[in-house]
Amino acid sequence: MKKIKTVDAIGHILCHDITRIAPGKFKGRAFKKGHVVKEEDIEVLLSMGKDNLYVWEKIDGLVHENDAAVVLKDLTAGENLEFSEIKEGKIDFIANTDGLLKVDVDALLNLNLIDDIVLSTLHNNFVVKKGLKVAGTRVIPLLIDEQKLIEAKEVVKNxxxxxxxxxxxxxxxxxxxxxxIYHKRIVDKFGPVIKEKVEKFGCQVIGQAICSDDKAMIKNAINDFINQGAELICCTGGMSVDPDDVTPTAIKESGAEIVTYGAPILPGAMFLLAYNKDIPIMGIPGCAMYNKTTVFDVILPRVLIDEKLTKLDIVKYGHGGLCMSCEVCTYPSCNFAKI
Known part of the structure; x- marks a missing residue:
């Protein structure tokens, strides 16, 4: 700590809080310990009778919390983010568009293992709206060892x-x-549900084919839609293991490669995911027709960022993949299917 003239204090760090008293108007902290003095602060400080200030002595190898927070922000923040004002070594990350939050969970863990550094996020694969705070970084001490920032760069790399x-x-x-449905014994209620869910993401439904429990008819419908330019095919009905439920076989015989038939997500265990080249085909179990949130709501957003999912991606949902069927559904702001 050293004493310097206020007029010479620009860029220096205050060692203590400074209280301002304006009779009948204000009494409280005007400047906080750790504040970096700016040019516009000088006149205010002088008007408060502060001709001299006690500031931290600059020490090589130590970085102020605010400067360090900027380093961490630049190091860890990727696409489509904007940021709060830096305050007390903390910066919030805010989504500047609707989208899917992607978090490198392993790199996040390794970064937080470094002392005096914090990065906290919402869950990976969280559906976010523009303006939502999705992460925040903070430096714990007022001054951090520069070596820890170097270590952080080595952990995160590129x-x-x-x-x-x-x-x-x-x-x-x-x-x-x-x-x-094909013989019009009952009215299809599945199509409207799928249409509503995909249109919330801006998708366009180009058509719906009603097929009997006939493999050839189902297979041909899938391939016809591919030829028409479909970029996602949702197959509903016939997804159980009953002998007359032939949809999974028809999907396979259409030329698609099955990623998984079955998912550790409830509701939604009979879910199927396949790809015809890069075109995703989803076999959606009946639960999606009457449960508010199911496997379809979990997988659809990932498909809509062109993420090509593997069996491992699906299997990871086993931990947390049990929906609590709350009376008032708050998904995605709940514990369901968070990985």
Missing amino acids: KKIVDVIKFKPKKVAIVTTGNE
Whole structure:
């Protein structure tokens, strides 16, 4: 700590709080310990009778919390983010678009293992709206050892830990199966549900085919939609293991490669994911027709950022993949399917 003239204090760090008293108007802290004195502060400080200030002596190898927070922000923040004002070594990361939050969980863990550094995020794969705070970084001490920032750079390397990926709306086709619907014994209620869910993401439904429980008819409907330019195909009905439920077989025989038939997500265990080249095909179980949130709501946002999912991606949902079926659904702001 050293005493210097206030007029010479620009860029220096205050060692203590400074209280301001304006009779009948204000009494409280005007400047906080750790504040970096700016040019516009000088006149205010002088008007408060502060001709001299006690400031930290600049020491090589130590970085002020605010400067360090900027380093961490630049190191970890990726796409489609804006930032709060720096305050007390803290910066908030805010989504500047609707999209899907992607967090490099392993890099996040390794960064937080470094003493005096904090980066906190929402869950990976969280559906976010523009303006939502998705992460925050903070430096714990007022002055941090520069070596820790160097260590942070070595941990993160060229990767970014936090990104918001914009959704890419797709042309969606619905293939609805079932003799009872095909022969008009009952009214299809699945198509409207799928249409509502995909349109919330800006997708366009280019058509719906109603098929009987006939493999060839289902297979042909899938391929016809691919030829029409469909970028996502949602197959509804016929997804159980009953002998007359042939939708999974028809999807496979259409030329698609099955990623998984079955998912550790409840509701939604009979979910199927396949790809015909790069076109995702989802076999959606009946639960999606009457449960507010299911496997379809979990997987759809990832498909809509062009993430090509693997079986491992699906299997990871086993931990947390049980929906509590709350009376008032708050998804995605709940524990369901967070990985």
